[in-house]
Amino acid sequence: MMLHEFIIAGFGGQGILSAGRLLAYAGMLEDKNVSFLPSYGPEMRGGTANCMVVISDTEIGSPVLNSCSALVVMNNPSLEKFESWIKPGGILIADSSLVHKKTTRTDISVFEIPATQLANDAENKPYSNIYLLGKLIKETGCVKPQNFEKALYSVLSENKHYMIPEEMEALKTGMSY
Numbered sequence: 001m002m003l004h005e006f007i008i009a010g011f012g013g014q015g016i017l018s019a020g021r022l023l024a025y026a027g028m029l030e031d032k033n034v035s036f037l038p039s040y041g042p043e044m045r046g047g048t049a050n051c052m053v054v055i056s057d058t059e060i061g062s063p064v065l066n067s068c069s070a071l072v073v074m075n076n077p078s079l080e081k082f083e084s085w086i087k088p089g090g091i092l093i094a095d096s097s098l099v100h101k102k103t104t105r106t107d108i109s110v111f112e113i114p115a116t117q118l119a120n121d122a123e124n125k126p127y128s129n130i131y132l133l134g135k136l137i138k139e140t141g142c143v144k145p146q147n148f149e150k151a152l153y154s155v156l157s158e159n160k161h162y163m164i165p166e167e168m169e170a171l172k173t174g175m176s177y
Contacts, residue, residue: 134174
């Protein structure tokens with residue numbers, strides 16, 4: 001049985017909800033059962049945002065999680081809030097450009113990627129979330145990269161399709177980081 005329970009969290013404007021939507025869509029392309037539950041504060045950009053994504057080959061009982069197999073965080077408050085939700089043996093992926101707090105957990109795998117710095121260096125700030133998703137996809141095998149690319153074409157508006165080759169490069173960089 002394959003079951004991935006993810007929480008992606010950070011500030012509004014970092015592409016948190018877009019990342020979750022893309023993962024869920026890629027899972028649907030693989031005929032998996034998926035759920036996507038976004039949550040954000042009323043101020044949105046600059047406020048806190050998170051989403052819960054479940055990808056499974058069996059029926060999903062609830063989109064609401066109280067634990068996760070992997071956590072992707074793009075700010076310190078998100079790490080502080082959700083760190084304890086990671087199941088033993090789970091994965092933490094943090095944007096080390098912005099998350100300076102270190103986890104004290106020894107029962108999880110931790111991957112620190114300077115995603116915001118990588119995106120800034122590539123002059124593509126909106127892609128910081130994609131670097132982190134690359135690592136998530138690599139470590140969990142939750143979706144195939146080619147289906148993630150198909151999801152980009154389906155989810156992004158057509159006037160943004162020119163960005164997809166660069167986004168796939170960011171995904172590959174994240175996968176190999």
